[in-house]
Amino acid sequence: MNTVRVRFAPSPTGGLHIGGVRTALYNYLFAKKHNGTFIIRTEDTDQTRFVKGAESYIFDALKWLGITADESSEIGGKHAPYRQSERKKMYKQYAEELVEKDFAYYAFDTSEELEEMRKRLEQAKSKNPSYNAITRSTMRNSLTLPEDEVKTLLENGTPYVIRLKMPRKDEIRFQDIIRGWVNVHTATLDDKVIMKSDGMPTYHLANVVDDHLMEISHVIRGEEWLPSAPIHVFLYQCFGWEMPQFAHLPLLLNPDGQGKLSKRKAAEYGFPVFPLDWFEQETSNIIQGFKEAGYLPEAVNNFLALLGWNAGDHQEIFSMEELIEKFSLERVGKAGIKFDINKAKWFNQHYLRQKSDKTLVDYLKNGLKTQNLGENLSDEQAIIICQMMKDRATFPDDFWKEAIYLFKTPDAYNEQAMAKNWNEESKNFVKSYLDFLKNYTGEWHHEPLKHDLHTLVEQSGLKMGKVMPAVRLGLSGVSAGPDLAMIMQIIGKEESIKRLESIILV
């Protein structure tokens, strides 16, 4: 009874949302912390919303983050299958069991009839216009129809659903690990469909049956499920099954706090919501993922873990191992969390700086390849560049993006910087420096270059701040960047001279 078994239960209806990733992460951390089992169960009972590729996308995304399942449709397990569509046959008997126990009933109402009922109730200004303990007596179901008519209807293959017979006056109480006791009156609940006319169970039934069959000990899911949790509790009671413990996670909200984190708002604020690139069939658009945007998996995990949870001290940097060690549901907050991508960037920068030179060099080289630049960049050279750029990079691409002038001659000069720093005085200095460089015979290395440049400036009687920006502009086209002598060392003598010759012509 002490074994922890948790599940992440996504439905493959599109790209996995980052909020879903966090739910998966929390489940994973909780399982690992307690030496338990982490299960991924595919909830694909809605055949109309099935999206091709979505399931494998979910697995790929979670694998990228190191959130791997112990049991899933991909790797199997002792409770296979883990795809609800493949468990279809199992649910019916449970629904029938409920009908037999008088906890559920057959309903034959057509969608038109349901629509009519809804209208009628709305006109009557009903407080709770739903199919419930009161209204079911006016509908066509096995509770109102004569027994033989129900039998005939069933035998004739008339489409029907099975609805849960929610008691009229009762109270459902359960304890949520995060929220404490939650009470709901059954009068406010409706007779939920548990078996659809296509023979598939709805989420409510499938979820409870599978959680029971798969011996799930803790149900950790988003707060959007809190309102339906009483239905699930009721279902457990009807079956006479032991209930798992519940933990409803606070939701990830848009940066402006308006609603739960949405694809639309994320695009508006300029950050991803999907872990990996997602190809959206309806629009034929590729929506950029965290990975492709340059986020490191350890940064995403760390960032996500802290969205609603903290260790109680002020530690912010956690490896996956530390998260597993420290995580607890009791320390998950209750309030919704506004998504702040700035913090994610900070984590990214932190983890980027921990990378080995080799990894950094790979980032640089791969990035340059996409730009058809730096074909003959040596590893030696690449390491120097990476170390130089390391402290000013947030994303792997910054290694080449922020130092693009090291790989190609600038085709323009930053206008503002030119206006501020380019004048007769600085131009004359660049000219004299050019003469110096042309006659330079020393080692083309940043140390002597820097030394000589400094003495030259001193001899000229000019201020560093007056002339250096001009040299920098000539060399890089921009006014900010790493040490000038380093830039010259990397681009070489010939190119340095060429660039300075160009700017003089401006």
Add this chain to the structure above:
RNA sequence: GGUCCGUUAGUGUAGCGGUUAUCACGCUUCCCUUUCACGGAAGAGAUCAUGGGUUCGAUUCCCAUACGGACUACCA
């Protein structure tokens, strides 16, 4: 509308009856640099949503109000 859940600086948070209300991101200033970044130092920023209680004493406990969010399908 109904039901449920929430509310500490711009954001994420600590706090678990007595604190100058913690830390981090972001922001500002200064130092370091030829510049940017890094690093270092300092700083601004919170009537702890509001109003009532309980208490010698409430950010902490209770109630109400306001505001926000979720749900309200034969979707999950």
